[in-house]
Amino acid sequence: MNEPSGHLPTASPAAAVPPPAVPPPAGCPAHETAVRLGGLEYQQTPAELYRELRRRYGAVAPVLLDGDVPAWLVLGYPEVSYVTAHDDLFARDSRRWNQWEAIPVDWPLMPFVGYQPSVLFTEGAEHQLRASVITEALEVVDQFELAQWCRRIAGLLINAFAGSGQAELMSAYAHALPMRAAVQMCGMPARGTDTEELVRDLRISLDAGEGDDPVAAYVRVQERIRRLVKEKRAVPGADVTSRMLSHPAGLSDEEIVQDLISVIAAAQQPTANWIGNTLRLLLTDDRFALNVSGGRLSVGQALNEVLWLDTPTQNFIGRWAVRDTTLAGRRIRAGDCVVLGLAAANTDPQIWPEGHVGAENAAHLSFGNGEHRCPYPAPMLADVIARTAVETLLERLPDVVLAVEPAELAWRPSVWMRGLTALPVRFTPVMQ
Numbered sequence: 001m002n003e004p005s006g007h008l009p010t011a012s013p014a015a016a017v018p019p020p021a022v023p024p025p026a027g028c029p030a031h032e033t034a035v036r037l038g039g040l041e042y043q044q045t046p047a048e049l050y051r052e053l054r055r056r057y058g059a060v061a062p063v064l065l066d067g068d069v070p071a072w073l074v075l076g077y078p079e080v081s082y083v084t085a086h087d088d089l090f091a092r093d094s095r096r097w098n099q100w101e102a103i104p105v106d107w108p109l110m111p112f113v114g115y116q117p118s119v120l121f122t123e124g125a126e127h128q129l130r131a132s133v134i135t136e137a138l139e140v141v142d143q144f145e146l147a148q149w150c151r152r153i154a155g156l157l158i159n160a161f162a163g164s165g166q167a168e169l170m171s172a173y174a175h176a177l178p179m180r181a182a183v184q185m186c187g188m189p190a191r192g193t194d195t196e197e198l199v200r201d202l203r204i205s206l207d208a209g210e211g212d213d214p215v216a217a218y219v220r221v222q223e224r225i226r227r228l229v230k231e232k233r234a235v236p237g238a239d240v241t242s243r244m245l246s247h248p249a250g251l252s253d254e255e256i257v258q259d260l261i262s263v264i265a266a267a268q269q270p271t272a273n274w275i276g277n278t279l280r281l282l283l284t285d286d287r288f289a290l291n292v293s294g295g296r297l298s299v300g301q302a303l304n305e306v307l308w309l310d311t312p313t314q315n316f317i318g319r320w321a322v323r324d325t326t327l328a329g330r331r332i333r334a335g336d337c338v339v340l341g342l343a344a345a346n347t348d349p350q351i352w353p354e355g356h357v358g359a360e361n362a363a364h365l366s367f368g369n370g371e372h373r374c375p376y377p378a379p380m381l382a383d384v385i386a387r388t389a390v391e392t393l394l395e396r397l398p399d400v401v402l403a404v405e406p407a408e409l410a411w412r413p414s415v416w417m418r419g420l421t422a423l424p425v426r427f428t429p430v431m432q
């Protein structure tokens, strides 16, 4: 149904071993009329589908994931806020799922739900500790220095296609830049054979193409990050890895490996699609004239509008009910899977009664909410990376335009990420 691309993958299909099964809820009546997530119509115009689901089911819809596995999709802004704020009721450890018996080991969503002992799946005091180690290591990242790295990385990527007068920006730019920025934050050079291999393997394990072996790539990523941790243990530097290692919490090397992979993976896909979706908006919407003299709305406004209207992590899987409860009148059983409908919540008519969606503030749920939200200061770092990527491209290629009609731009066939399959552009070739 949908490719296993999405935010925060945690394990290769083979690496994720389902925990002992709890019997699935027998014939939940709500799911007899559930909607299958996915399908082309969904991918291209999800906003319409969310409207329809809301009309039919209200704020919480019974849905079927790949292989017709039942789950709940939370569509309402107050309801997503409630679920994420009550981690005692809707928690992150996927081992409590009551559907494991029905899930094959090679299930496409396994990388996102297969339990791993990382920050993503830990709970309570342990999660607070793991998250604080990440937060404190990220807090020290100098945003001016990060912007400088990003400009340098952007320059090198643009140099590779500037002379040709054309490019496919998703692969040549939007995906490549945040990956390199994240790797550099963690203490590896943005370029070099080792880094190139890690970047390639991360891409394959996060977003496998035809002929790729995501399991083998993920094993190589783990090996490389283990080596990085060992190197930084021996010779610390001014980087996120070294700061995590020297944190007084004293996490083990293996815990740090798991959390570093989570950080790099979490930084990659959503930031890449944030860049791509913003470039698309700038290139297709007259309110954002691309040259500086004609510009009416800024890059900052475009970045924020995307978070409201085309948020990169459109649905996030998820939370698992700790005990029987109700949500928006639905009976949720212990162990049910709850998918956070972040895009649907951002466009909830309850918060936009006038029908106009989007504000200049950051009250959207695009970075999640509550205990497991995207950890401070990651959203700010992501903003630096995305803003620098967009601004540098526009500065270097001031007459860049789409090379296809806007209607020809296709969205990725993913229920989880909102991003383009390709963004072909043309511009006056720049000789270096």
Ligand code: HEM
Pocket (backbone or CB within 6 Å): 084, 119, 120, 121, 131, 134, 262, 263, 264, 266, 267, 268, 270, 271, 274, 307, 311, 312, 313, 316, 342, 366, 367, 368, 369, 371, 372, 373, 374, 375, 378, 379, 381, 382
């Ligand atoms: C420098 C870039 C980024 C880094 C380092 C980063 C890091 C992380 C980490 C480590 C988590 C796991 C938190 C936990 O489970 O406690 C997380 C969660 C999350 N991040 Fe980010 N992230 C980045 C960019 C983004 C972007 C651009 C978006 C979307 C616009 C985003 C949206 C989210 C969401 C929706 C979650 C899940 C929240 C939840 O479970 O409620 N992140 N991020």
